[in-house]
Amino acid sequence: MMHFSRYAVLSALLFGLSLGQQAKAQSTTPKYSNEFLNIGVGGRALGMGNVQVSLASDATAGYWNPAGLTRQKSKYDAVLMHSELFSGIVKNDYAAFSMPLDEQSVIGASLVRLGVDDIADTRNLVNEYGQIDYGRITYFSIADYAMLLSYARKIGSVEGLSVGANAKIIYRNVGDYANAWGFGIDAGVQYNHAGWQLGLMARDITTTYNAWSINADKFRQTLVPGEAMPKGGPEVTLPRFILGAARLIKLPGEFTALPAVDLEMTTDGQRNTLISSSAVSIDPRAGIEIGYNNLVYLRGGVGNFQKIKSFRSTTQEDWHAQPSLGVGVALSGLRLDLALSRLAVENTGGSASQTNSVIVSLGYGFK
Incomplete structure (x- = not known):
């Protein structure tokens, strides 16, 4: 445990140093940069409401916490996911694969794409004779891509302790109008002891930098009189830290319960979160997974707590949260998981409309 204490102290020092540096930089960096990687x-x-930092133990750990790759149950693991957000308007696709290098270390690769496709460009809908010509409509996509290359290793001197890191390459594209390339580093730790699962x-x-390039000729055609041309250049993404804890509880029969919580801490300025300040904003999340015989799972979670102004009053603000539900089946190395996230949005009439997001993922572990 002495070795683990040293790691904890070192992590705390690095965390405090990073917060101090980011507090100075907040005024010059944007919030929500590369936010597609936090969905x-x-x-x-x-x-489970995106509670996973202490739990991830398959190929998805390359995204959630690369240290968890050392806990995968099979030699090779692969995951595919398709998610439709905002009732199908936004497509979120994901693929990952991981495998061991030796008894102590594991490597993995992940691909993420978030995009809106087939956006109609109707600027040339009317031809030179003043007539509508639908054949002049063109279409374009806005999409963000990321590739994560992961490495994880068990710390032999401390049982249950693993560390990992990601090198990520980012490409963001706005049709023919603009694109950006970026690069960044993630790091993670997992520790499992006496039934407890902890993760950071x-x-x-290291902060992530996107270098934007603007197609001035294309943008110039879309500008209204007096509107300024967007500028290219670097976009900086400041660090965020996620601390997670979970514990597996055995229930009567073949049932188990796995409650878990995550605390996500952002350093890019004050956000609309449950705990909010100019230095750090903290967004708590909670989830639970009820399993039967390691075969069938029922899941639920809640997160994304925000204070939203009521349309009925100009001064009243109410707290809202985003709940989620899911089910999963695991059989002979094959894993099928379904999730539904529903967000209620109050409209001007005082009633609530629903925006649903449907997620389907398929995983397979072999050998």
């Missing part, structure tokens, strides 16, 4: 992947995780994930720990 989440995998039906299990999204069904530091995303963009």
Whole structure:
């Protein structure tokens, strides 16, 4: 345990140093940069409200916490996911694969794409004769891509302790109008002892830089009089830290319960979260997974707590949260997970409309 204490102290020092540096930089960096990488992947995780930093133990750990790759049960593991957000408008796709290098270390690769496709460009809908010509409509996509290359290793001197890191390459594209390339580093730790599962994930720990390139000729055609041309250049993503804890509880019969919580801490300025300050904003999440005989799972979660102004009053603000539900089946190495995330949005009439997101993921572990 002495070795683990040293790791904990070192992590705390690095965490405090990073917060101090980021507090100075907040005024010059944007919030929500590369936010597509914080939506989440995998039906299990999204069904539990994105609580996964201490739990991830398959190929999805390359995304959630690369240290968890050392806990995968099979020699090779692969995951595919398709998610439709905002009632199908936004497509979120994901693929991952992981395998061991030796008895102590594991490598993995993950691909993420979030995009809106087939956006109609109707600027040339009317031809030179003043007539509508539908054949002049063109279509384009806005999409964000990321590739994560992961490495994880068990710390031999401390049983249950693993560390991992990601090198990620980012490509963001806005049709023919603009694109950006970016690079960043993530780091994670997992520790399992006496039934407890603990995790710490530091995303963009070195800060992530996107270099934007603007197609001035294309943009110029879309500008209204007096509107300024967008500028290219670097976009900086500041670190965020996610601390997670979970515990497996055996219930009567073949049932188990796995409650878990995550605390996500952002350092890019004050956000609309449950705990909010100019230095750090903290967004708590909670989830639970009820399993039967390691075969069937029922999941639920809640997170994304935000204070939203009521349309009925100009001064009243109410707290809202985003719940999620999910089910999973695991059989002979095959895992099928479904999740549904529902967000209620109050409209001007005082009633609530529903925006549903459907997630389907398929995993397979072999050998």
